[in-house]
Amino acid sequence: MKADIVGKVDNAMTDSPLNLHCYHCGSLVLPQDTYEADLAGVSRKFCCAGCMAIAQTIHGEGLEVFYARRAQSSDKPAAYLALNDIPENLLAYDDPSLLGRYTRQAGDEGLLETTLRLEKIRCAACVWLCEQHLRHIPGVVDVQINYVTQKVKVKFLSEKTSLARLLFEIERIGYEAWPFEPSLSLDKARKERRQLLTRLGVALLGMMQVMMYAWPSYVGEDSIPAEYDLLLGWTSWILTVPVMVYSAGPIFQSAWRSVQGFRQTHMLGMDVPIALALALAFLAGTINLLMGSGQSYFDSITMFVAFILAARYIELLARQDAQSGAEALAKQLPATCERVPDYPASQNIEVVPVVNCNPGEVLRVSPGEVIPADGVLIECESSLDESLLTGESKPIDKKIGDRVYAGTHNILNPLLMRIEAVGQSTRIAGIASLLDQALLAKPLMVSLAEKWAGYFVGFLLMSALLSSAIWLYIDPSKAWTVLVAVLVASCPCALSLAVPTAMAAAQGAVTKLGLLIVRGHVLEGLVKATDLVLDKTGTLTMGEPELTKIVNLRSGYREGDALALAAAMESGQRHPLALSLLRAAELQNITFPVLNHSIINELGKGLSAGPYRLGNAAWTGGLQDAKAGQYGQVHLADEQGLIASFIFLDTPRAGLKDLLVAAKARKIAVHLVSGDDPITVGWWAHEVGIESYQGGCTPEEKYDYIERLQKEGRFVWAIGDGVNDAPLLARADVSIAVGAGAPLASAGADAILTASSLAPLAKTLLLADKTQFIIKENLIWALVYNLVAIPAAMMGWVNPWVAGIGMSASSLAVTLNAWRLRKA
Amino acid sequence: MESLYLLIPLSLALVAFSAWLLHWSVKNGQYDDVNGPGQAILMDDDAPANSSESTKEASEPPK
Numbered sequence: 001m002k003a004d005i006v007g008k009v010d011n012a013m014t015d016s017p018l019n020l021h022c023y024h025c026g027s028l029v030l031p032q033d034t035y036e037a038d039l040a041g042v043s044r045k046f047c048c049a050g051c052m053a054i055a056q057t058i059h060g061e062g063l064e065v066f067y068a069r070r071a072q073s074s075d076k077p078a079a080y081l082a083l084n085d086i087p088e089n090l091l092a093y094d095d096p097s098l099l100g101r102y103t104r105q106a107g108d109e110g111l112l113e114t115t116l117r118l119e120k121i122r123c124a125a126c127v128w129l130c131e132q133h134l135r136h137i138p139g140v141v142d143v144q145i146n147y148v149t150q151k152v153k154v155k156f157l158s159e160k161t162s163l164a165r166l167l168f169e170i171e172r173i174g175y176e177a178w179p180f181e182p183s184l185s186l187d188k189a190r191k192e193r194r195q196l197l198t199r200l201g202v203a204l205l206g207m208m209q210v211m212m213y214a215w216p217s218y219v220g221e222d223s224i225p226a227e228y229d230l231l232l233g234w235t236s237w238i239l240t241v242p243v244m245v246y247s248a249g250p251i252f253q254s255a256w257r258s259v260q261g262f263r264q265t266h267m268l269g270m271d272v273p274i275a276l277a278l279a280l281a282f283l284a285g286t287i288n289l290l291m292g293s294g295q296s297y298f299d300s301i302t303m304f305v306a307f308i309l310a311a312r313y314i315e316l317l318a319r320q321d322a323q324s325g326a327e328a329l330a331k332q333l334p335a336t337c338e339r340v341p342d343y344p345a346s347q348n349i350e351v352v353p354v355v356n357c358n359p360g361e362v363l364r365v366s367p368g369e370v371i372p373a374d375g376v377l378i379e380c381e382s383s384l385d386e387s388l389l390t391g392e393s394k395p396i397d398k399k400i401g402d403r404v405y406a407g408t409h410n411i412l413n414p415l416l417m418r419i420e421a422v423g424q425s426t427r428i429a430g431i432a433s434l435l436d437q438a439l440l441a442k443p444l445m446v447s448l449a450e451k452w453a454g455y456f457v458g459f460l461l462m463s464a465l466l467s468s469a470i471w472l473y474i475d476p477s478k479a480w481t482v483l484v485a486v487l488v489a490s491c492p493c494a495l496s497l498a499v500p501t502a503m504a505a506a507q508g509a510v511t512k513l514g515l516l517i518v519r520g521h522v523l524e525g526l527v528k529a530t531d532l533v534l535d536k537t538g539t540l541t542m543g544e545p546e547l548t549k550i551v552n553l554r555s556g557y558r559e560g561d562a563l564a565l566a567a568a569m570e571s572g573q574r575h576p577l578a579l580s581l582l583r584a585a586e587l588q589n590i591t592f593p594v595l596n597h598s599i600i601n602e603l604g605k606g607l608s609a610g611p612y613r614l615g616n617a618a619w620t621g622g623l624q625d626a627k628a629g630q631y632g633q634v635h636l637a638d639e640q641g642l643i644a645s646f647i648f649l650d651t652p653r654a655g656l657k658d659l660l661v662a663a664k665a666r667k668i669a670v671h672l673v674s675g676d677d678p679i680t681v682g683w684w685a686h687e688v689g690i691e692s693y694q695g696g697c698t699p700e701e702k703y704d705y706i707e708r709l710q711k712e713g714r715f716v717w718a719i720g721d722g723v724n725d726a727p728l729l730a731r732a733d734v735s736i737a738v739g740a741g742a743p744l745a746s747a748g749a750d751a752i753l754t755a756s757s758l759a760p761l762a763k764t765l766l767l768a769d770k771t772q773f774i775i776k777e778n779l780i781w782a783l784v785y786n787l788v789a790i791p792a793a794m795m796g797w798v799n800p801w802v803a804g805i806g807m808s809a810s811s812l813a814v815t816l817n818a819w820r821l822r823k824a
Numbered sequence: 825m826e827s828l829y830l831l832i833p834l835s836l837a838l839v840a841f842s843a844w845l846l847h848w849s850v851k852n853g854q855y856d857d858v859n860g861p862g863q864a865i866l867m868d869d870d871a872p873a874n875s876s877e878s879t880k881e882a883s884e885p886p887k
Contacts, residue, residue: 069866124863131864147860194850201846209839213832228828235832239839 023067024051024174028586040064054174061136063129070125086168088351092336093164093179098353102179103163110158111141116166118150119176126175133173137161151180178335196316200309203247207302210236214299226292233289236298244282248305251275274308284483332407332428332723332744337372338364340416359419365410371417373406374426379416383575385409387537389428389723390675390698394632395575407723411575412601431699432744434727460790467794482794498778501818506771509822513763514755515736522751525734526768529717531709532663533728536674536681538721539738540656540688545576545632545648547584552635552645560590562644566636568592569599569607569614577634577648611638655759656688662762668717673697673705675724702728719753719761721745736761771821778814785810 020029023044035046039059046052058066092098106113118130124147131145134152139160144153154166163179170177213232216224224232255275278301285297338349343362354372357363362378365371371384383395386408395411398404404417407428423429468483507517517523537543550559567585570578571592585592597610606615613620613636620637636643663670671692674681678695685693694705706728709716718725718732723742729735730748737749746752753760849855 124859127860128864145860146857147863190856194855197855198847198850201850202843205839205842205846209835212835225825228825231828231832235836238836242843 020045022047022051024055051174054172057133057172058129061133063132066125066129069128070123086164089334089336089338090164090167090171092351092353093167094162095353095356097356098179098335099163101355106155111155112158112163113153113155114163114166115180116152116154116170116177117180118152118170119178121150121175129173130170130175130177133169134166137165137169140166152177193316196309196313199247199250200306200313203243203302203306203309206239206243206247207299207306209239210298210302213239214296230289230292233296236296237286237289240282240285240298240301243302243305244278247309248275248278251278251305251308274304278304332370332742334370334372338366340364343416354422357419357422359421361419363417363419364414365417366414367410367412369410371404371406371408371410372422373417373419374421375404375417375419377402377404377415378418380413382410382415383412385411385576387543387722389431392537392676428723428744431723431726434699434703460786463790463794498782498814499775501815502771502775502778502821505818505821506767509767510760510764513760513767514753514757515760515764516752516754517750518752519750522734522736523764523768523771525715525750526717526765527772528715529666529668529734531669531671531714531716533671533673533706533709533716533718533732534690535718535720535722535725535728536672536676536684537650539653539719539725540672540684541650541652544651545580546651547580547646548649549647550644551647552642554641554643557643559644560588562636563588563646564590564593565612565643566614566634566646568595569609569612572599573601573607577632580648581634581646606634613637650684652688653756653758655757655762658762659758660688660690662765666765669714671705671709673702673728675699675702675722699724699727703731706731719758720749767821774817774821778817781813781817782810 021027022029023039023046025047027047029045029047035049035052036043037046037052037056038044039055044055046055058064093102103112103114105111118127121127121130127145127147127150130152131143134140134143134154137156139157140154141157142153142155146152156166167177167179213236216232217229251271252275255271258272281297281301285301289296333354335354336351337354337357339352339357340347340349340362342348347364349364357373363372363375367382377398377400379400381397381399383397384404385395386392386405389405389407398415403420404415405428406422406426421427464483468479471482472479503523506523510517510523534540547563550562553559553562563581563585567581567590570581573579595609595612597612599607599609601607602615602619605619606613608614614634617633617635620635621642632648634646634648636646660670669692670690671694672681672685672690673694675697676695681693681695685691694701697705702724706716706718710731710733716732716734718728718735719738720726720729720735721738721742723744725737726742726744726748728748729737729745729750734751735749736751736753737745738753
C-alpha cells in the first residue's frame, strides 16, 4: 500500500517543474542532457554522471534518508567521480612523505590513525552521511566525528585501505576532505578546555550545595539550634575549600603574577581585586566560624567563583573556535601538484606532494586549479585570478616571463611554471606571518566593564578600610566584623554578572543576524569606532561581474539571439565574464545554438569561432564606452561588423546602503582601501559615496594605512575578505571578515560575517549601542544597590537573610535586564 | 533534627560522587561535542532497507 502512495506522489512530481532539478545537487537539468537512474524503484533525474554516481553510492549503502534530512541541496561534484578510480592528485597522499605527516601509528601493527577536516558541509545530515559512509569502507576500524569542528578521526588498517581511498570515498559522496596535521596547540587547547570545564563543574556543584546549607540561615536564622548552625557552617566550609583551591586556583595564580609584575607594568590585572575579595571573605568566614558568631560568606564565595568561571568558559570556547594563521594557510594551497621532471625534453607529468618540490623544478597547472608555489611562467600564456591575494578584481593576463604567485587561480589555459619559492618563502606565507605579527601588535582594548569594575573595587576597598578604621576608634572589637560585612554585603554577583550576561545575550542575537563573534570585544569596539575601512573586491562588491545591459545591437538581432550566440561561444570557459554571460543566458532560459566551427581562445583578445569574434573593442571593432561598465565590456562581431556589446558591472554587495547610512548616522568616517587599480576604486568610491579612498595597495600598504589612522588616535573598524586583507584585519581595533572569503582573512578577524548581505552589520551597530546601554544600566543598578547596602553594613544593620534576598534580587534584576537584548 | 547527622554526610557523599562523575565524563570527552549525538540519533535509521521509503515519506510532507 505504502509503495503505491509513494509512486503516486512521485508521478505527480514528474509533471511539476520541480522534477527538472537534479535529484542530488538540485541544479536545473536541461531536457537534452539528462541522466536517469532507478533508485529504490523510483526513476530519478540527474544533471551529470557525477551526481548520479553519488546518489547511487548513497542509496547503495541504505543511507538515502540523507535526502529527506538534509537542509540544503548539495554542491555539484567533479566529473571524474563517475569513474571508480582514485584520481592521481589524491594518490599522492599515499606517498611516504605525506603519509608520515598526516597519519600516526595507533597501537597495533598496521593500524593507522588520521584526522581529516571536512569541507562543503552544510548541515548535520552532511556530517552524518560522511560518518556512515566512512564506516562502510572495508578496513576502517573506527570513526569519530565532531559535528562542531567538522573534524573526523579515522582509524584504519593500512593493508586493507589507504589515506587516498578515504579522501576519495568522501569526495565520492559529494564532499571534500583534507588531512589535517594535528599540532601540539590543538592538544593543548583541548586540555585547557576540559580543565576549565571541570573547574567550572566543581564550582557549580559547590555553589549548589553550599546554597542549600545556607538556606536555613536565610529563612529561620533565630530558630536554628547552635550545634546545627555549626554543623551546617563546617559542611559549607568543607565544600568551599575545593572551590577556593581547585576552581579558583588559576585566579589566585594570575593575581599573584600580576602583583609580581607590577614593577614593570604598573598595572594590576582584573584578577587582583577578585582574588583579594575571595581571600578576605574566606578568611573572615573561617574566623567567624571558629568564633561561633557572624556570617560565613561561603555561599557568596562559591557563587562568585562559579559565575566568573562560567563567563570565562564561554569566552574560551569562542576563542578556540577561531583558526590559527598556519591552519588557514594550509587550506589555501593545494597539497599536491603536477611536476614535469624532464622538461623540456618531455612533457610527461607526475603528481607529487607540494612539500617535495624544490625551486628550479617545472610544474604544470591546469585551468581551474590553484598555483601551488611562487614562480615564473615559462610556457603557455594564461590568465590568473589574483583577487584573493591582491584585491585586483579582473583576471590578469600573464605572459611568458611574468611572475605567478602561490594561492592564485589559473582560469584560462594549462600553464607551465618554474618554481622560485615554495612553502614558507612564498608571498602568501609572508602575508600569513604578517598576520601573526599584527595580532601580537594589536592595541589592547580596556573594556568599559573592567574600567568600572576597577573603580568599583577601589571604592569598595577604600570604604571598607575607612569604616573599619573608624570602628577601630569607636569600638575595636567590631572593626573586623564591619570590614568583612562591607566587603560581602556589597554584591559582587550583580557586578560580575552585569557584563557577561549582557554580552552573552547580545552575542546570541548577533549570531542569529549572521555575525559570528570570535573575540569578545567586538560589540564594545563597534560603539567606539570612529573610522570604517572597507575593502573593495569581495567586500563592497561581490567580485562577480553581472551582465547589466546589451547595447549597440545590430538591427535584425534580438537581445536573446546575441546573448545565445555569445553564451554558446563562452560555454566551457572559466573566465568570470564568460560565467556571467552563461548565467544570464540560463536565467532567460535560452537554448544555445550549435556552432559549426571550433572555438579558438586568443589570449588578450577574446574568442573566435568561424566568422564570429567575441572579445575586446580593439579586436572586434566595437566602441569602448568609457563611462559604462566598470568591470568590463565584451563585443560580439562577425565579418559585417559589430552585432552587440555586453556591458558588465561588478555587483555591489547587498545591504551596503544600510551599512553606509548607519555609519554616516554615527559620524563614522568611511575609507575605501583596495588593491584594485585606482581608477576602478575611484569609480566605486564615487558611486557609493565614499570620500576617502586609495587604490593599488599592497597588503603592507593597507596595514600602514590602518596604523597611520591609529596613530592619529582614531579607532578603526575594518571589513575585508581577501588574503591581502588579513594583516589589515588583524591590526584594526575591530575587524570583520566576510565569511565566504579567504580562510586567512577569517583567521585575523574578530568576527565573521556568515550572511552574504552587509545589512546585519547595520543592525549589529544598533545592537551594540543597546548592549552598551544595558551594561551601563546593570552597572548603575549594581552601584545603587551597593550604595544602599554598604552604608547599612557599615552601621552593622545588615542581617544575613536580608543580605541574601537582596543579593539574589539584585542578580536576578541584572540577568533579566540583559535578557531583553535577545529580542533584537 | 538528628536526621541531619545522617543526611548531611549523605549529601556530601553525593556531591563527591557527582564530582567524580563530572571528572570522568569530561575526561572521556563527553562534552567535546554537545550537538552531534543529538543530531545523530535523529538521523540514524535502523529500520530495514525496504521500509526506509516509508520513513522518508513520513518526514517529507507531500508537495
